[in-house]
Amino acid sequence: MNKKAKSFPLPLSSVVGRTSFEKLNPQGAGKSFAGSQTAIQNKAENLALNAFGRKPLSLPETGWNGSAVSRSLRSMTERLARGGVKDAVVLQAMGQIPRHLFVESGLSGQAYADIALPIGSHQTISKPSTVAKMLEALRIGKRESMMQKVLEIGTGCGYQAAILAKIANEVYSIERVKTLHELARRNLRPMRIANLRLHYGDGMLGLPQVAPFDGIVVAAAGLKVPEALLKQLAVGGRLIAPVGGERQTLQLVTRTAETRWEKIVLDDCHFVPLQKGIV
């Protein structure tokens, strides 16, 4: 990772990168789990429920059994660790959230591959390595401790929000597309995650009524980081966001004082665009 530290006044200028580390639908990356699709039980879903300390519920059958899910989650987190993710808290959280529950059943065979997958409305679920890198950057210096209050812009299918709820005490997530907001609600409801609140709205405005946040994760790329989000960071808080158009970089911003924000440019990346308003 190249790290170019910069201090700057508001607003952030956009910095563009060269290549992508997250491409939509890369070829040949899918991995099929068709061989495991025989079980009737709901153990897979219950893994997620137990991850939040709740009693197993009876959920619709998805064709995954508990051991197939555990194996897939383990191999996914091992691959993330081999790929350079070091934060045990992030790896542990990701190892507890079954990703196949967030994609449509026709794609669930590819759910544990390191690829972005379509979730409808021309949007995608971020690939696991991207989620891991973002959350790891957000948590720098936290060691074993939980983050306090975190905001996510771009709920999508709710996958990253569920992981955030494992690493922060309070999580708020905003989605501008109504059908996706509702999809996330449906996906997350059975998990009954008490510390996660979903909002339908324009995330570029943040959530001033709940601010300040000690972490903000933006899951869609704007030409610059929205000023409202920078202002809603607590002093000492961190924001991670993809920035740019065709060429994007992942940027980590730390609010170091009331009127001072410091930016580090991490990897090149490719995210769906951050858009204004609601639909």
Ligand code: SAH
């Ligand atoms: N975190 C998601 C990734 C979703 S992709 C997941 O785990 O699935 C990015 C999402 O950002 C899309 O759903 C898109 O609709 C949403 N988005 C784009 N601009 C937005 C805005 N201004 N406010 C809220 N959500 C936005």
